[in-house]
Amino acid sequence: MDDLSHILFSLGEERDNYFRSIAPPIMQTSNFAFSSVESIRSALKDEYSTFLYSRGKNPTVDILCKKLAALDGAEDALVVNSGAAAIFLSVTSQVKSGDHIISVRDPYSWARHLFDQILPKWGITCTYVDGRDVANFEMACKPNTKLIYLESPNSWDFAIQDLSAVAKIAKSKGINTICDNSYCTPIYQQPISLGIDLSIQSATKYIGGHSDVVAGVIAGSAALIEPMFRSEYMCVGSGIQPFNAWLLLRGIRTLEARLDRSSKSAKKVMEFLKEHPLVEKIFYPLDPSFSQYNLAQAQMKGAGGLFSFRLKLNEIDKIEGFVNSLKSFLLAVSWGGYESLVMPKCAGIPKNEFSPLNEQHRMVRLYIGMEDPAYLINDLSSAFLAVQDLS
Numbered sequence: 001m002d003d004l005s006h007i008l009f010s011l012g013e014e015r016d017n018y019f020r021s022i023a024p025p026i027m028q029t030s031n032f033a034f035s036s037v038e039s040i041r042s043a044l045k046d047e048y049s050t051f052l053y054s055r056g057k058n059p060t061v062d063i064l065c066k067k068l069a070a071l072d073g074a075e076d077a078l079v080v081n082s083g084a085a086a087i088f089l090s091v092t093s094q095v096k097s098g099d100h101i102i103s104v105r106d107p108y109s110w111a112r113h114l115f116d117q118i119l120p121k122w123g124i125t126c127t128y129v130d131g132r133d134v135a136n137f138e139m140a141c142k143p144n145t146k147l148i149y150l151e152s153p154n155s156w157d158f159a160i161q162d163l164s165a166v167a168k169i170a171k172s173k174g175i176n177t178i179c180d181n182s183y184c185t186p187i188y189q190q191p192i193s194l195g196i197d198l199s200i201q202s203a204t205k206y207i208g209g210h211s212d213v214v215a216g217v218i219a220g221s222a223a224l225i226e227p228m229f230r231s232e233y234m235c236v237g238s239g240i241q242p243f244n245a246w247l248l249l250r251g252i253r254t255l256e257a258r259l260d261r262s263s264k265s266a267k268k269v270m271e272f273l274k275e276h277p278l279v280e281k282i283f284y285p286l287d288p289s290f291s292q293y294n295l296a297q298a299q300m301k302g303a304g305g306l307f308s309f310r311l312k313l314n315e316i317d318k319i320e321g322f323v324n325s326l327k328s329f330l331l332a333v334s335w336g337g338y339e340s341l342v343m344p345k346c347a348g349i350p351k352n353e354f355s356p357l358n359e360q361h362r363m364v365r366l367y368i369g370m371e372d373p374a375y376l377i378n379d380l381s382s383a384f385l386a387v388q389d390l391s
């Protein structure tokens with residue numbers, strides 16, 4: 001990647017065009033005026049390279065696209081209204097009726113919905129594989145396989161795929177690859193440099209960083225991004241609005257610093273949890289206890305502030321009691337903001353289906369935000385004491 005500081009603080013900013021203002025302007029306009037019929041005629045011919053109408057290109061959005069493409073080491077990037085839209089656009093741009101997709105098992109829920117509910121309407125089928133073993137991809141290949149869909153790491157159990165090995169297999173068979181990189185961001189992992197064709201992420205998480213905007217990114221070669229812009233992107237009309245693009249630009253200034261703080265604090269909180277008698281096991285790709293630690297170390301530069309752990313509590317009321325007692329962690333989905341979050345797996349199942357024998361049901365996910373880790377450890381410690389009082 002170009003020098004990271006250059007990307008975050010300088011690349012794409014043309015201050016001579018806007019009164020040398022430090023912060024870029026929010027170009028809150030739907031359309032752009034031309035001085036002659038000849039000039040609007042050439043703009044109409046090529047919306048990819050002109051500011052004509054903001055469903056296509058917009059100057060504030062364009063600054064963001066340049067930075068995000070460079071962060072991913074990609075030639076170009078598109079920013080859309082959600083990570084789910086990034087999944088939808090990137091996948092549908094790569095397949096047609098009758099094609100077959102191989103996806104890593106348990107991808108993000110709305111990717112799964114796309115594969116199971118929407119694409120079958122057009123005769124597109126999907127096979128799920130355990131991505132921890134590269135051989136599973138090769139075995140699932142069919143003559144009509146056109147796309148391999150990856151998510152590394154997964155955002156609950158952090159299972160990872162050997163991205164360069166999968167990319168190599170795919171290339172040898174003329175199959176394109178997409179990797180959901182929301183967990184790492186391009187700062188900690190660059191799928192494109194490992195041979196993946198399209199790197200996508202939910203910008204709602206770390207890029208925005210302040211829990212106030214929903215957005216998604218698709219990065220790749222110009223050969224893939226330009227036709228996607230001219231077709232699916234323009235047709236769906238889900239490009240990010242200028243104000244939200246501006247919020248992401250503001251978020252991105254501190255991306256590296258926030259990730260660094262979040263990772264360091266997460267390590268301290270994990271050290272506390274590992275020693276606690278009510279904690280059975282923690283799950284974090286860059287913890288030496290992680291089952292794929294060597295692969296994680298080889299392809300990731302960092303792992304951020306999201307991890308999970310399994311409680312040694314056999315009653316759902318105690319797990320709920322622990323979570324409900326936390327005061328400094330907000331009980332919420334998502335992650336990547338300034339605030340620490342907690343999410344128990346048992347919130348996703350009907351209460352009477354809880355089984356202590358199902359290890360998944362005892363999992364709790366934490367996201368460590370910008371708070372002082374001692375403040376968070378204190379809160380966890382009190383919540384454990386509150387649970388012990390329940391027995």
Ligand SMILES: *Cc1c(COP(=O)(O)O)cnc(C)c1O
Binds near residue numbers: 083085201215
């Ligand atoms: C949140 C998330 C998404 C979806 O992003 P939205 O911005 O919420 O639409 C996709 N993939 C992963 C791994 C996510 O965590």
